[in-house]
Amino acid sequence: MKFFNVKTVEETFSLIDEKISKINGTETCPLKEALHRVLAEDITAKENVPAFDRSTVDGYAVFARDTYGSSESMPGFLTAAGEVEMGEEAVFPLSRGNAIYVPTGGMLPPNSDSVLMIEHCEDIGGLLNTYRQVAPGENVIRAGEDIKAGETILKAGTKLRPQEIGALASLGVREVPVYRKITAAYLSTGDEIVPYETESLETGQVRDINFLTVAGLADEWGIDVIYGGITADEYGEFSERARELYERADCLILSGGSSVGAKDYTTEVIQSLGEPGVFVHGISIKPGKPTILAVADGKPVIGLPGHPASAMIIFRLFGERILKRLKGEDTGSRPERIYARITKNIASSPGRSDYIRVRLTETEGEWWAEPIIGKSGLITTLVKSDGIVEINSAKEGISQGDYVPVILST
Structure with a gap:
């Protein structure tokens, strides 16, 4: 077996x-x-949304052409012929030269094609002065304009946000078909690693903070994590x-022991779990080169570097994609980015x-990314x-001033 044959980020x-x-x-x-949760089936609409033509403003349902030419200096005139109350069905059709008051969200009278905002007219004893003209369809949402009956509104693989x-x-959907929730297990390795609750460290010991940072990210992605503790080398x-x-x-995450040191057994352990085994051992990336990715009898195994920043960056980049695919979620493109201008020159191989970790600041309407240099x-x-x-x-x-992609911290 040949390991530590690095892959590019794109290959990974x-x-x-x-x-x-x-x-x-x-x-x-x-x-x-x-x-x-992640949808396991497409969802098809069984009805229109909205179910009826409705107004988006408080105002008067009108025929748009009856308002043409109306202005502050030369108002038009319509007859205020009643109103539609909220939740009431508009039964009587609108006639030419008339206007019917409709509240925001109210049902439009049949025949009307637009709504004149209340701010742009004035009811004086049943005579409606119109101070602005409207276009057909203005301030109106038609039945089915949002969602049409028979339309596939959400596809399988969609993560359900608010x-x-x-x-x-x-x-009116009351329940949805979703993929079952998945669970990841986490194990830290290293003779020097001790529980994060350890109050007093002995010389050479390091608290296990990777579990909390990795599990925290997994929790944000809707993954339950089992803590397996710490094992010696x-x-x-x-x-x-x-x-x-x-x-x-459903997924095993190992932290530490992913390099090629004499006591790093991670690769051997992963290979022992099942076939086909390791498919990435080493990524051409900084930080996080000694990363291991594997599949053992259908289950992903992630070998993270031991250094905290490396582990968190690698898990954010590759662990999230692995877990999203495992959940059945449509992964789409790479992690979301914004663009900002870099504040200084940064060399790269x-x-x-x-x-590069950065702090974002806004100056004169533009985002700037200030590098935070550290090991x-x-x-x-x-x-x-x-x-x-x-x-x-x-x-x-x-170079300083270049626009660069920034993957935001979650």
């Missing part, structure tokens, strides 16, 4: 898309509990603990993608940052 994303498949298993979930929940509620114990956690979860073991560089700038492998660096 392609391999993730090729190797990671969605989980088996779906369930029906009440809509009120479906936030952040706006999707609202759209489904507007259709000893193959037998490491292998046994990893196997136990692997059996309990061609052939390697660099990810991969410094967690405070992430605390101080608002995101990370990507310098792709084709570049030899970026």
Whole structure:
């Protein structure tokens, strides 16, 4: 077996898309509990939204052509012929030369084609003075303009955000088919690692903070995480603990032991879990080169670097995509980015993608990204940052004032 044959960032994303498949298993979930779940089937609208023509403003339903030529200096005149109350069906059609008051969201009278805002007219004893002309369709939403009956409103693989929940509620949907929730298991490795609750450290010891940062990100993505504790750099114990956690979860995350040191058993342990095994060992990236990605009998295994900033950046870039694909979520493009201007020159090595932590500031309406320079073991560089700038492998660096893509911290 040949390991530590580094892949580019693009190759790594392609391999993730090729190797990671969605989980088996779906369930029906009440809509009120479906936030952040992933749809397992397309949802087709069974009715129009809105169900009737309605006004978007408080005003008078009119024929648009009856208002043509109206202005402040030369108003037009219509007959105020009644009103439609909120929640009331508009039964009587509108006649030419008349206007009927309709509240925001109210049903339009048949035949009317627009609504004149109340601010632009005045009812004087039943005579409506119109101070502005309107166009056909102005201030009106037609039946089915938002959602049409028979339309596929949401596709399988859609993560349900509050706006999707609202759209489904507007259709009277009470429950939805979703992929089952997935669980990841986490195990830290290293003779020097001790629980984060350890009050007093002995010489050479390091608190296990990676679990909390990694599990925190996973929680934001809707993943439950089992904490497997800490294992020493000893193959037998490491292998046994990893196997136990692997059996309990849909994805196994290992932190530390991903490089090529004499006591780094992560690759061997992962290979022992199942076929086909490791498909990435080493990514041409800084920080986070010694990253391991694998599939063992259908389950993803992620080997993160031990350094906190490296682990968090790698998990944000690649762990999120792996877990989203596993959940059945449509991964679409790479992590969302905004563009900002860099405040200083940053050198980079061609052939390697660099990810620089930055603080964002707004100056004269533009976003600027200020690099926070620090080694991969410094967690405070992430605390101080608002995101990370990507310098792709084709570049030899970026110059002050260049627009750069920034992946925002979640």
